[in-house]
Amino acid sequence: MDRLSSGIGELDQVLGGGVVPGSLVLLGGDPGIGKSTLALQVAMNLTEAGKNVLYVSGEESPQQIKMRSARLPNAGDLSVMAETDLETVVATLAAAQPDAAILDSIQTLNSASVNGVVGGVSQLSYATSALMRLAKEYHVALLLIGHVTKEGMLAGPKTIEHMVDTVLYLEGDRFNTLRLLRTSKNRFGAVGEVGVFEMKEQGLVEVPNPSAMFLEHRDKPLAGSSTAAILEGNKVLLLEIQGLTSTSNFGYPRRTTSGFDANRLQLIIAILQRTLKLNLANQDVYVNVAGGFKVEERAADLPAALAIISSYNGTPLPADTAAFGEIGLLGEIRSVSQLEKRLRECEKLGFKQVIVGGRGGVDAKKYGKLKITQVNSIQDLVKLFKA
Numbered sequence: 001m002d003r004l005s006s007g008i009g010e011l012d013q014v015l016g017g018g019v020v021p022g023s024l025v026l027l028g029g030d031p032g033i034g035k036s037t038l039a040l041q042v043a044m045n046l047t048e049a050g051k052n053v054l055y056v057s058g059e060e061s062p063q064q065i066k067m068r069s070a071r072l073p074n075a076g077d078l079s080v081m082a083e084t085d086l087e088t089v090v091a092t093l094a095a096a097q098p099d100a101a102i103l104d105s106i107q108t109l110n111s112a113s114v115n116g117v118v119g120g121v122s123q124l125s126y127a128t129s130a131l132m133r134l135a136k137e138y139h140v141a142l143l144l145i146g147h148v149t150k151e152g153m154l155a156g157p158k159t160i161e162h163m164v165d166t167v168l169y170l171e172g173d174r175f176n177t178l179r180l181l182r183t184s185k186n187r188f189g190a191v192g193e194v195g196v197f198e199m200k201e202q203g204l205v206e207v208p209n210p211s212a213m214f215l216e217h218r219d220k221p222l223a224g225s226s227t228a229a230i231l232e233g234n235k236v237l238l239l240e241i242q243g244l245t246s247t248s249n250f251g252y253p254r255r256t257t258s259g260f261d262a263n264r265l266q267l268i269i270a271i272l273q274r275t276l277k278l279n280l281a282n283q284d285v286y287v288n289v290a291g292g293f294k295v296e297e298r299a300a301d302l303p304a305a306l307a308i309i310s311s312y313n314g315t316p317l318p319a320d321t322a323a324f325g326e327i328g329l330l331g332e333i334r335s336v337s338q339l340e341k342r343l344r345e346c347e348k349l350g351f352k353q354v355i356v357g358g359r360g361g362v363d364a365k366k367y368g369k370l371k372i373t374q375v376n377s378i379q380d381l382v383k384l385f386k387a
Contacts, residue, residue: 016189325357
């Protein structure tokens with residue numbers, strides 16, 4: 001089956017190669033994060049490629065959409081419909097039978113055939129079901145924009161996510177330009193893929209080399225800084241993990257994270273205290289992932305530990321050193337998956353040394369420019385900071 005290219009490489013990769021005709025794609029994210037901007041860019045790209053696209057808006061007027069589209073680089077003619085009545089929308093789509101349609105947003109559609117408030121459970125379920133039948137019958141690719149709750153989940157019943165073919169989340173800090181597009185469900189591709197964008201005046205712009213953006217401020221070695229090679233979908237991202245230890249002024253020291261799992265930090269601190277006898281009991285410990293990225297992979301354990309030790313000792317790691325590995329409760333450091341892929345990315349970005357967890361399994365001859373240091377226990381980390 002031929003997929004429709006959205007004209008945005010990062011989005012096509014996240015979708016598994018493009019938009020599948022007759023599929024339902026649900027795009028969620030916080031208010032103001034850029035969902036409507038991304039959807040409008042997709043609509044413009046498809047129209048420019050000669051596809052018939054209908055943009056249905058329940059939140060903006062056609063004049064407002066035109067004003068918003070004027071800043072896009074390929075602004076042109078686009079069929080726009082401002083409507084919230086479900087029956088009218090379905091009838092219009094059935095008559096026009098476009099190649100693709102965008103509904104902004106699914107929570108604004110309502111039907112007189114169903115009781116309940118607009119955006120409620122019954123209305124959302126009925127609207128999604130009706131749109132699903134239409135998409136399959138007329139082979140129309142539908143992109144549904146959905147709001148999220150305070151907990152970061154898509155608003156409405158969980159059955160909506162089960163009904164659609166693909167669920168995408170657009171993440172990021174509203175006050176930061178970086179945006180991450182993730183898949184949590186995809187019937188036509190891999191789950192966990194990540195696309196990286198930057199919000200600019202002309203809309204969401206693809207970031208071809210996100211690692212360079214995350215590491216742009218690492219021009220000299222600083223105590224408390226380490227570089228982690230993290231796997232996100234099929235991408236290897238090199239991120240700066242910052243650690244800071246400071247003598248606590250209170251009886252109970254603080255453990256604060258940004259972009260890193262707080263429970264994981266507690267475990268790493270306990271392991272460092274027990275194994276290396278570091279006196280962190282009177283130290284506030286902070287861990288931050290630079291660039292606003294959120295790390296969930298266990299491969300970040302080793303870089304986080306290195307950052308904490310570096311800050312505590314006041315000794316920086318070389319700026320051209322990267323690390324990845326999982327730390328166990330007994331102080332052992334284990335290897336992680338996709339070892340070669342991570343090492344290739346480190347080599348490509350000019351790193352000279354990589355610290356990896358585990359024993360054996362690395363053919364250093366394959367990486368002539370890399371010095372690969374394998375560590376299998378927390379005690380081995382102390383040697384890395386010796387002159």
